[in-house]
Amino acid sequence: MNKDFQKIGPTVTMLVPYDCNNLCPFCVNKKEYRDISSFDLDRCYQSLDLMNRVFPHNDIVLTGGEPLANLETLRDILSHIEEGHHIYINTTLPVSEGSSIEKVADFLNAHADRISCVNVSRHLKHYVRECSDEIFNLLKVKTRINCVVFEDAKEEATKEKLIAFLDRFKGRDIQLRANYSLLTLENVFDKENDNLFKLISEVCEYKCDLEIEKFRTGYVFERNGSRITYHKTLPFAKIDGVIGDIIIRQTGLIYDDWNEYGAELNINDLAGIRYK
Numbered sequence: 001m002n003k004d005f006q007k008i009g010p011t012v013t014m015l016v017p018y019d020c021n022n023l024c025p026f027c028v029n030k031k032e033y034r035d036i037s038s039f040d041l042d043r044c045y046q047s048l049d050l051m052n053r054v055f056p057h058n059d060i061v062l063t064g065g066e067p068l069a070n071l072e073t074l075r076d077i078l079s080h081i082e083e084g085h086h087i088y089i090n091t092t093l094p095v096s097e098g099s100s101i102e103k104v105a106d107f108l109n110a111h112a113d114r115i116s117c118v119n120v121s122r123h124l125k126h127y128v129r130e131c132s133d134e135i136f137n138l139l140k141v142k143t144r145i146n147c148v149v150f151e152d153a154k155e156e157a158t159k160e161k162l163i164a165f166l167d168r169f170k171g172r173d174i175q176l177r178a179n180y181s182l183l184t185l186e187n188v189f190d191k192e193n194d195n196l197f198k199l200i201s202e203v204c205e206y207k208c209d210l211e212i213e214k215f216r217t218g219y220v221f222e223r224n225g226s227r228i229t230y231h232k233t234l235p236f237a238k239i240d241g242v243i244g245d246i247i248i249r250q251t252g253l254i255y256d257d258w259n260e261y262g263a264e265l266n267i268n269d270l271a272g273i274r275y276k
């Protein structure tokens with residue numbers, strides 16, 4: 001399948017109806033999984049179809065919860081998404097009892113033509129249940145390590161942990177993420193007073209800024225063959241009526257923002273905007 005096309009329109013992020021069994025302190029999705037009685041996969045499919053008609057060439061992110069918690073359903077979801085979208089999967093690469101890293105890798109490799117990137121959560125502290133790093137050598141699909149730096153960037157211990165982390169994933173694509181819950185419109189584009197930016201600059205080589213967008217910004221670094229991005233995204237996906245992310249919740253209902261910040265999507269909010 002050709003993945004070499006331009007993204008047009010806001011990203012559609014679908015929260016899969018499967019929990020992750022982790023308890024990361026920075027998680028914004030976890031509370032959605034406390035009551036699963038209204039989850040409805042068929043309605044999620046209807047919403048994917050609807051969004052596909054509006055934005056046939058945008059990015060689709062499957063997140064949760066845990067998209068790989070149920071491989072059969074994930075197979076179904078992937079086959080349901082029309083061609084013409086870049087598909088990204090946010091996962092911890094869980095290996096369930098009776099399974100193995102080989103089985104998980106085989107599954108992802110079998111769908112490599114549909115998946116643009118598998119974003120794997122790994123953090124300075126083991127907030128998520130981790131499988132063996134050997135899995136990365138088995139995967140033929142593009143991967144990126146996503147790490148939320150929750151620790152105080154001013155602490156010397158954080159610097160040591162960050163260096164050990166970067167060494168562990170040497171040569172891989174790594175995205176270091178700010179603790180989004182601390183970000184505001186005032187500080188999201190600020191480098192001068194950003195202790196995490198300073199820390200990353202100390203241990204990596206700064207290369208360039210990513211283009212500033214309404215909802216996010218980022219910086220590119222290098223270290224030991226790794227491309228490292230430091231990514232700052234507001235916990236808002238809608239600002240001044242402009243929608244950056246469309247969320248399909250586990251119920252199948254479509255929202256224009258994350259969690260308590262969001263409201264059910266008003267289609268007119270999409271009508272007046274020229275999306276690229």
Ligand code: SF4
Binds near residue numbers: 022023027064066121
């Ligand atoms: S693995 Fe992801 S969804 Fe699960 S608790 Fe951590 S951040 Fe939240």
